[in-house]
Amino acid sequence: MSYKIKSRIWIEHEDNVLLGEGRVQLLKAIDDTGSLSKAAKSLNISYKKAWDLIDSVNKSAKKPVTINSIGGKGGGGAELTEYGKSLIHAFDDINKNCWDFLDLQLEKIKSL
């Protein structure tokens, strides 16, 4: 066959983008590295882009998703809140379900 169906989903809150695939990927990288700059480097995006993204995420969310500390031991860092972890978990779950659902729907195209 070689038909494929692909999707991008994102969640808005009060008309601001809260979560999308890129943002979730970044949040995971922050969880892995403990640092926004290292997370950006690991995803090969500029620090500015990464900063803008998590700034937007935190401004859109009703509770903080990351806690960014500046100065201090190690110069600072960033880490996920429990709320942030549950958000990315829910997003991943929805995204995976969407893929499975669309794979089934794709039969409608294959049969044409």
Next chain:
Amino acid sequence: MSYKIKSRIWIEHEDNVLLGEGRVQLLKAIDDTGSLSKAAKSLNISYKKAWDLIDSVNKSAKKPVTINSIGGKGGGGAELTEYGKSLIHAFDDINKNCWDFLDLQLEKIKSL
């Protein structure tokens, strides 16, 4: 509440993009106007972009989706094939089902 979930889906065939929302919109406009240039104008996109899109669609599809005639009465024109019409119908159906599915899934975020 004011949470919203949004999505973009697209279908690939042999690793080329066959259909997406923009392409389907363009195909519908061709069906309405009988002309690629008029369709482009109605969607406020450049003629080149429109042409590139339907060229890509026809190259990706296993059967022609539009028939473009050049010269002749009226200078030419473009129209959908029956295959093309059934494709956009299937796409719209899948897309709508996806929206409904995601709206249900969104509860997982709202409850956080």
Next chain:
DNA sequence: ATTCGTTATATTTGTTTATATATAACGACT
């Protein structure tokens, strides 16, 4: 043969987007 409005194609211009660079602010620690 000429006109017509369209498709087809290349080239140029402009706009938006992303990247790179630079600098300041910060706070624990020595």
Next chain:
DNA sequence: AGTCGTTATATATAAACAAATATAACGAAT
């Protein structure tokens, strides 16, 4: 007070993308 590596922010540069422009090809009709 000085050092450290980070976040925060602005500005400048580069790259990607979209739009505008120009021109040729086409074929039915006159």
